[in-house]
Amino acid sequence: MLYTPLSTTDIVPSADADFQKRQCVMHNGKQLYVEEMEDGQLQVLQLLSTDPNDFMNSDYLPGTILR
Amino acid sequence: MEKEPSKKDDQNQGDQANNSSLVQKIQQLGQSNVPQAPDSNIHVLSIIGQVEGHVQLPAQNKTTKYEHLLPQLIAVEQNPKIEGLIILLNTVGGDVEAGLALSEMIASISKPTVSIVLGGGHSIGVPIAVSADHSFIAPTATMTIHPIRLNGLVIGVPQTFEYIDKMQDRVIDFVVGHSNIDGEKFKELMFAQGNLTRDIGTNVLGEKAVEYGLIDGIGGVSHAMVKLNEMIGDNNEGTEEQVIQ
Numbered sequence: 001m002l003y004t005p006l007s008t009t010d011i012v013p014s015a016d017a018d019f020q021k022r023q024c025v026m027h028n029g030k031q032l033y034v035e036e037m038e039d040g041q042l043q044v045l046q047l048l049s050t051d052p053n054d055f056m057n058s059d060y061l062p063g064t065i066l067r
Numbered sequence: 068m069e070k071e072p073s074k075k076d077d078q079n080q081g082d083q084a085n086n087s088s089l090v091q092k093i094q095q096l097g098q099s100n101v102p103q104a105p106d107s108n109i110h111v112l113s114i115i116g117q118v119e120g121h122v123q124l125p126a127q128n129k130t131t132k133y134e135h136l137l138p139q140l141i142a143v144e145q146n147p148k149i150e151g152l153i154i155l156l157n158t159v160g161g162d163v164e165a166g167l168a169l170s171e172m173i174a175s176i177s178k179p180t181v182s183i184v185l186g187g188g189h190s191i192g193v194p195i196a197v198s199a200d201h202s203f204i205a206p207t208a209t210m211t212i213h214p215i216r217l218n219g220l221v222i223g224v225p226q227t228f229e230y231i232d233k234m235q236d237r238v239i240d241f242v243v244g245h246s247n248i249d250g251e252k253f254k255e256l257m258f259a260q261g262n263l264t265r266d267i268g269t270n271v272l273g274e275k276a277v278e279y280g281l282i283d284g285i286g287g288v289s290h291a292m293v294k295l296n297e298m299i300g301d302n303n304e305g306t307e308e309q310v311i312q
Contacts, residue, residue: 010218018126024135031135048135050110050143050152064091 027066030054034066042066108150109295110143112136113157118169118191120162131158133165140172150302151295154182154199160190163215163234167191167241170198174245179298181291184208184273184282194238196282197246201294203286204273210281212256213268247280 021036022045033046047060054060114136116129124130143149154173160166173180173195182199184192189211196202196210204210215235221227239257243250256269256279263270276282284290 019123022126033135048139050112050139050149052107052109052111 024048025066028059030060032060032066037065106148108148108299109153109292110149110151111153111155112139112143112173113155114169114192114195115155115157117159118161118166118195120165122162130161133162133169136169137172140169140176144176144178149178150299151179151181152176152199153291153295154180154195156182156184156188156192156196157186158188158192158195160192160211163191163238165191166195167237170194170241170245173198179295179302181295181298183287183291184210184276185287187211191238193281194241194245197242200298201284202246202282203284203291203294204276204282205287206273206285208273210271210276211263211268212253212271213263213266214257242281246282249280252279253281 023034023036025032025034025042031048032044033048034042035045037043042065044060044062044064044066046062047054049055049060058064114131116131117124119128119130119132143152152173173182180199180201182196182202184196184202184204185208186205187209188196188204189209190213193210193212196204215231215238217227217231239250239253242248242253256271258267259269260267262268271279271281273282273285277285286294
């Protein structure tokens with residue numbers, strides 16, 4: 001049991017594997033931050049854009065599977 | 068006769084694909100379609116979670132990576148179709164130099180910029196909020212102003228102290244230079260005792276932030292849009308006059 005003002009992530013760092021699964025890709029000219037799933041498909045974590053209309057595009061919704 | 072079943076199969080497959088994408092959308096957003104908007108001349112930059120700088124934060128943290136935002140800010144500056152930028156802030160703070168880099172970029176953009184602090188604009192969120200041409204804060208939003216901190220292993224304590232002290236001055240200078248707050252008042256808030264439990268600093272609520280001159284006004288989306296459109300209008304008038312001359 002831990003009694004500390006520090007966050008758990010500061011004490012127990014997450015595995016590097018979490019980071020290796022994540023990458024930034026270009027898809028149809030849009031920059032997407034994606035996570036590679038166990039079956040090799042890419043799932044959108046975040047759309048990196050300043051255009052509000054891109055966020056209305058259902059192809060780039062967080063959770064969408066790219067391939 | 069043989070063709071029909073294959074057609075049906077195709078249709079079935081198509082239906083299945085449609086259904087699965089629909090199911091996916093419902094799972095993601097809880098709705099089947101999202102409204103379509105016309106092309107916007109105003110772009111939005113959201114700064115959420117922690118401002119991530121030189122050190123990569125654990126994967127479960129929600130972060131804003133400055134290396135992602137800097138090129139976007141350049142794109143906003145370069146694209147003639149973009150006439151204004153809204154910066155949405157809900158951040159707990161983070162890396163000082165990354166935050167200052169973002170602030171300087173926003174402050175040096177030639178197009179009108181408006182920031183809105185929603186929820187929280189703490190620590191390094193303060194210079195980012197004031198870097199816009201005009202800043203708004205939601206009435207329920209807060210900004211924590213406190214001295215710079217460093218955790219981890221420190222090699223060369225006196226040198227590091229000097230470095231941090233100068234870094235703090237850079238933050239103070241930037242905020243004082245880009246807002247209407249008095250330097251002494253800002254330092255007073257930064258080193259105030261008794262406001263934060265067992266810590267120094269002040270948690271400034273929306274109205275107080277405006278009262279101190281830190282933020283330009285209380286407001287939300289509609290106020291920001293009105294202000295930005297007004298500034299875009301002024302900007303366009305200026306360029307038209309230049310063309311006539």
